[in-house]
Amino acid sequence: MAHGDITHIDIPVTDMDRATTFYGNLFGWQIAEVPGYEGYPMWQAPNKISGGGLAPRSDGFTQPRSYVEVDSIDETLAKVRDAGGTVVMDRTEISPTSWWAIFTDPDGNHVGLYEGTTETG
Structure with missing residues (x-):
């Protein structure tokens, strides 16, 4: 990917x-x-x-949510904020080599981010 x-x-x-x-x-x-x-x-x-x-x-999760792979969640979330989006969940570890986050775009759509690999080393 x-x-x-x-x-x-x-x-x-x-x-x-x-x-x-x-x-x-x-x-x-x-x-x-x-x-x-x-x-x-x-x-x-x-x-x-x-x-x-x-x-x-759940109350905050009622529609399907797509996750987009990015090179850096932190850099992408900074761009989200600059472009008028809102961070819902900051970079969170899935495993030692992968992370996820969630933001909303200016229209309120929730989008997930994924950074990492399934490789362990």
């Missing part, structure tokens, strides 16, 4: 089992929990590239 690529899409759901069955049957997605991320089943599309997660719906 490269700077600007969509890397992940989270879909808010109220019933994990129902959503897993629905999306698995509808699109042929492989959906499973990954060790260390229990309660957050991740899906992979048949192309083995696209993917995301099924996450519990």
Whole structure:
């Protein structure tokens, strides 16, 4: 993946089992929990590239959210602020080699950011 690529899409759901069955049957997605991320089943599309997660719906998370890969979350969040967006969640560690953040654009759309790699060293 490269700077600007969509890397992940989270879909808010109220019933994990129902959503897993629905999306698995509808699109042929492989959906499973990954060790260390229990309660957050991740899906992979048949192309083995696209993917995301099924996450519990909450007051602040009611619509699907795309995550864009960036070279630097901190630099991107500075640009968000300068351009009139709002940071919802600052850079937060996923693993020792990956981080995420969330911002809203001037129209109120929530967008996620991803920085990192799945490599461990």
